[in-house]
Amino acid sequence: MTLEPHAELARRLDDRRARVARLDRADAWVARGRLAVFLAALAVAALAWGARALSAWWLLAPAVAFAVLAVRHDRVFRAREQARRAVAFHEAALARIDGRFAGRGVSGERFADPGHPYAADLDLFGAGGLFELLCAARTGPGEERLAAWLLAPAAADVVRARQRAVAALAPRLDLREDLAVLGDDVRAGVDAATLAAWGTGRGGLPPHVVPIALVLAGAGVAALWGWLAGHGALPLVAVLLLAWGFRRTVQAPVARVLGALGRPAAELQVLALLLARLEREPLDEPRLAELQARLRAPAPASTRIATLVRIAMRIEWAHNQLFAPVAFLLQWTPLHAALVERWRSANGAAVAGWLDAVAELEALSSLAGHAYEQAGTTFPEVLDLGPDRGASIAGEALRHPLLRAAVPNDVTLGGAGPRVLLVSGSNMSGKSTYLRTIGVNVVLALAGAKVHAARLALTPVHAGATLRIQDSLQAGKSRFYAEITRLKELADLAAGPFPLLFLLDEILHGTNSHDRRIGAEAIVRGLLDRGAIGLVTTHDLALTELAGAGAVLANAHFEDQVRDGEIAFDYRLRPGVVQHSNALALMRAVGLRV
Known part of the structure; x- marks a missing residue:
């Protein structure tokens, strides 16, 4: 059981x-x-x-x-x-x-970009962010792949393929534990760019090095044997002088080869641990099987890497004081430099492919862990865009994955519902959280993960938000200027390969009500003309009149109740426009005389 x-x-x-x-x-x-x-x-x-x-x-x-x-x-x-x-x-x-994961995992702060259209708004990175909830990658390339999936939507067929792979990996707890046991050494060691560049580079070892080194090594062994047999030391001295001269002439190219080997050899050694475990896992799902085949063909990547690691270890023997004279006589270092070059010639071009396969498998494994651990999640239905189907989102009981006591709410945008939802409501009633809930579940859905909802069907969309727009003293930008700059970026994004899902929080609240009314309508209409869908929150009830009598825009609201001087929220979305405000009640609650 x-x-x-x-x-x-x-x-x-x-x-x-x-x-x-x-x-x-x-x-x-x-x-x-x-x-x-x-x-x-x-x-x-x-x-x-x-x-x-x-x-x-x-x-x-x-x-x-x-x-x-x-x-x-x-x-x-x-x-x-x-x-x-x-x-x-x-x-x-x-x-x-x-819900106690904040600060315990990888925050992914190195992927945070203040200029990204939704990363900061939806709390993707940082302590307690979505990336930390998801990430179980053991290498830098795996972390980078997962971050890339969260930062950009994928096409419907790509998402569906990821979903199938995640579903196949979700019950494989033994695999995920084994990868974690390999542990921090792997994450700390692997630098994808360095390894890939090393694999395709060349050290420039001259072709005459190997035959001359072999001749000198053979001559050295024969001269040593002759000396030990009592035939005189002159041949041995002559060979040692020739070996010294030879080493002087090849010192620079040999140093280039071996100097470039140090860090890649250490990184590949720890990567081999992970590769060996992935190669052993029986994976039948087509996408996973294809990735695994890239690690096994024509020979297991871990075996090929082990060969290089053994070469690197033998090179270190030449630094041992007892073995150094023997290594000099046998031309140990030049011959092993040639072995490194031969390995790189045969396998170096495959290094980038190994890293790519590992990154993909680790990102899928992270999503699989989320699918296994998080109760009440489901795979969304991802619909194809086409001439007869524009952008749409329809979900039931969506919850925010980073909130333990999240209140579920539905959403319908596009399709049979309105393309824009104007969300009004009092302070702290849940408007911004509602936008984040929709946005973060869309990000999960289009990365290939399970979503925190009873049901979700959507087309691929590119999210864009204004939830965390701030002024900048250093850049000399006001909050209003930063907001309209982001809005221009979202308008440009709406012309991209995917329709835009805009999440506009307190739109244009940094200006007067007259300009806000005109500007907000123009912005929303312009986004609609470009095929976008989205939500707009506001305290300004005048903006709710934008819905008018048409079916393209609709109103919804959150509300509160004041009981015995205490404000209570149920965080439930209701249709229509909010009928009252709690601003004065909140001011009185904190002791202001109003």
Whole structure:
């Protein structure tokens, strides 16, 4: 019997915490065992060299035991770190379900753009934002892909393909936990641009390096053997001088190759952990299977990366003081530089494709985690735009995903409903939250995620909002100027590939009522002429007259009730125009004499 998400995550959390406790105890026992073996070694040494009661060969026993315990200790340490990461993974998932996720995950602030038409207005990034609720990516490319999906709508067929992939990944809790266990090392290491550029670049190693290095290495081994056999040191000295001269001539190109290897090798090493796990997962859904095939063909990406990592590790041997003379004699560094170039020639062009596939799978996995964890969510129906179907949104019981006690409301724009909804209402009644609720669910829908609604059907639209327009002292712009600048940007956006969904909060409230009435009507009519749909909130009841008698614009409102001097809100959208204001009551409630 499958448990509901909260219960299943809580069960797994208890299990992982118990595993951490067991490994803590194992760590303590192994540490005590190593101490005991060390003391035993001291005792054996005293008996062997002090009392002359034992042979020194008896020291091999504690030495072997100590080595075995050291290996065991390392395994326990690694297993405990993985278990602790698993604990953190399940704790974070439960925090998202319970609404306690703010500040615990990746805020995505590096993707925040003040000039974006809706990112700041809809709280996409920052602590407690939508990105933090969604993101479970373990690499930078995965985070970037998820952010890109939230920042721009996709076509209907693309969204539907993402939905199918997300639905297939949603129940795969084991996969998401395993990717999280790989953990922070992967996220910290992978730089997509650096890796892709390195993969397609060339170090310029001259073609004569390999044959000359092989000849010198063979000659060096033969000369060394001859010297050891008593045939004189002159041949060996001659070979060493030739090797020194050769190394001087190829020093610059070899340094270019190996100098460019350092960071990519480390990044690819941690990326290989993630790739290996993704390659093992049985994925039958067509989009996921295609992405996985890109990681497996013609050979598994993780295997090919492991080859490069082994080369990089062997190159480091040349820096060991004991091995350095041997490495010099064998032309170790030039030959391994050639191996790096050969690897890059065979596999470098595929690096960008691996990163792209990983980014896609991680973004889909993040949306899958959201689909699994968030109760009361559903996949929206995404409709194709066409000559007979303009922009439309129809939803029932929409809730804001970032609010724990969100009140559900419906929305109908376009299609059989009005293309513009004029929302009036008193202060704090829920007008701005209603706009954000619609906007953030549209963003989720067109990224391929589940939405927080009982039902939602929509065509692709590009959102644009004026919910967080502010003045700028540094730029010398007033709030009104910043607003009309954004409105011009939205008008231009309405001419783009997708119809505009405009979310205009307190439109033109920085000017007088006469100019506001004329300006607001002109702006809304102009947006409608470009095929847009949207919502406009206002305190100015004169603007509600824009609806007139036609069916294109309609009025709706939020209201409140004052009981015994206290203002109560139900945050329910109602048809028509609000009939009263609570401004005076609010002023009196805070102690102003009005």
